[in-house]
Amino acid sequence: MRALVKDGNGEGLTMRDVPVPEIGPEDVLIRVRRTGICGTDLHIWNWDDWARRTVPTPLVVGHEFAGEIAALGAAVPGLSVGQRVSGEGHVIGRSSRAARGGRFHFDPETRGVGVNIPGAFAEYLRLPAFNVVPLPDEIDLELGAILDPLGNAVHAALSFDLVGEDVLITGAGPIGIMAAAVARHVGARHVVLTDVNPARLALAGRLVRQLTTVDVGRQRLDQVARALGMREGFDVGLEMSGAGAAFDQMLDQLLMGSKLAMLGIPAGAVPVDWARVVFKGLTIKGIYGREMFETWHKMLAMLQSGLEVRGVITHRLPAARFAEGFAAMRSGEAVKVVLDWT
Numbered sequence: 001m002r003a004l005v006k007d008g009n010g011e012g013l014t015m016r017d018v019p020v021p022e023i024g025p026e027d028v029l030i031r032v033r034r035t036g037i038c039g040t041d042l043h044i045w046n047w048d049d050w051a052r053r054t055v056p057t058p059l060v061v062g063h064e065f066a067g068e069i070a071a072l073g074a075a076v077p078g079l080s081v082g083q084r085v086s087g088e089g090h091v092i093g094r095s096s097r098a099a100r101g102g103r104f105h106f107d108p109e110t111r112g113v114g115v116n117i118p119g120a121f122a123e124y125l126r127l128p129a130f131n132v133v134p135l136p137d138e139i140d141l142e143l144g145a146i147l148d149p150l151g152n153a154v155h156a157a158l159s160f161d162l163v164g165e166d167v168l169i170t171g172a173g174p175i176g177i178m179a180a181a182v183a184r185h186v187g188a189r190h191v192v193l194t195d196v197n198p199a200r201l202a203l204a205g206r207l208v209r210q211l212t213t214v215d216v217g218r219q220r221l222d223q224v225a226r227a228l229g230m231r232e233g234f235d236v237g238l239e240m241s242g243a244g245a246a247f248d249q250m251l252d253q254l255l256m257g258s259k260l261a262m263l264g265i266p267a268g269a270v271p272v273d274w275a276r277v278v279f280k281g282l283t284i285k286g287i288y289g290r291e292m293f294e295t296w297h298k299m300l301a302m303l304q305s306g307l308e309v310r311g312v313i314t315h316r317l318p319a320a321r322f323a324e325g326f327a328a329m330r331s332g333e334a335v336k337v338v339l340d341w342t
């Protein structure tokens with residue numbers, strides 16, 4: 001089968017033939033149809049320090065996918081060949097305290113599809129049946145391919161009650177934009193999204209109704225908030241940029257007693273003015289991945305009831321043109337790139 005492989009000798013990925021994965025009794029073989037390129041894939045492409053330390057080579061990469069079940073292991077109940085599916089890319093162990101306690105997304109033995117074990121940028125993917133998520137009829141394979149990052153956005157956005165609240169989201173990448181759409185969908189009052197990239201803010205403004213976008217390179221966030229009639233600050237913050245400057249601004253703009261979900265991953269250690277966290281009495285929650293499988297349930301249900309996120313897909317390319325997709329990601333021109341493996 002064709003697959004995008006990291007060989008571990010510098011920048012880039014190679015499209016080449018590799019064997020179709022063999023499945024065990026509790027696995028499913030998925031014929032991959034669409035995949036999304038994630039920031040993590042870019043780190044692997046660039047072969048930065050994190051990627052060199054983390055990714056065993058050679059490895060088929062990629063973890064955002066949708067397709068159809070091609071084969072089932074002998075001990076897999078409740079799924080059928082031909083069924084349209086996506087799936088959770090965090091493959092968990094069975095023995096940790098968290099896993100035994102049913103808090104699957106906190107399992108320290110988690111291995112990432114396309115990061116630690118063979119991935120989805122290929123014609124076929126092996127996945128434990130436990131991780132498979134069937135797609136409802138309303139959700140096509142293209143949307144199926146971006147459920148992983150949408151799940152990040154949903155996990156963060158639903159961490160705190162947003163109904164009637166004023167929400168500040170820093171970082172208008174695909175996850176920040178989708179989180180804004182979720183905040184709007186569930187009934188926040190003001191949703192304000194910041195970035196330093198005007199093109200991304202413009203796309204977000206087209207995708208999410210009644211969204212206030214702020215280019216923090218040119219506009220004063222406090223003035224925008226005041227113009228919206230917010231006298232004291234935001235009730236809930238979602239940090240989705242990984243930028244230290246955005247976190248600082250978040251601390252400035254949050255109300256006393258407010259809540260902050262941290263999803264963005266800084267490149268290194270970031271200095272924090274903890275006195276402001278203490279005196280404001282903030283509740284801060286780290287967000288990693290998706291809750292298995294509550295996040296999946298909620299996001300599918302919201303998509304079935306009108307949540308609109310497809311607009312984050314700016315590039316659709318046949319898999320053979322993967323290099324163009326990665327170039328668009330690297331230049332910052334793309335928000336979400338989807339590759340077609342049919």
Ligand SMILES: NC(=O)c1ccc[n+]([C@@H]2O[C@H](COP(=O)([O-])OP(=O)(O)OC[C@H]3O[C@@H](n4cnc5c(N)ncnc54)[C@H](O)[C@@H]3O)[C@@H](O)[C@H]2O)c1
Binds near residue numbers: 173175245262263
């Ligand atoms: N916690 C998790 O499980 C998880 C999963 C996936 C991605 N992530 C991280 O979440 C973040 C968002 O992911 P993405 O794919 O949307 O990323 P992205 O890199 O495409 O988007 C980040 C955005 O932040 C913007 N930004 C930079 N400086 C800023 C500032 N000072 N103020 C406001 N915005 C600023 C950038 O211009 C960019 O548009 C990244 O840091 C990513 O590594 C975390």
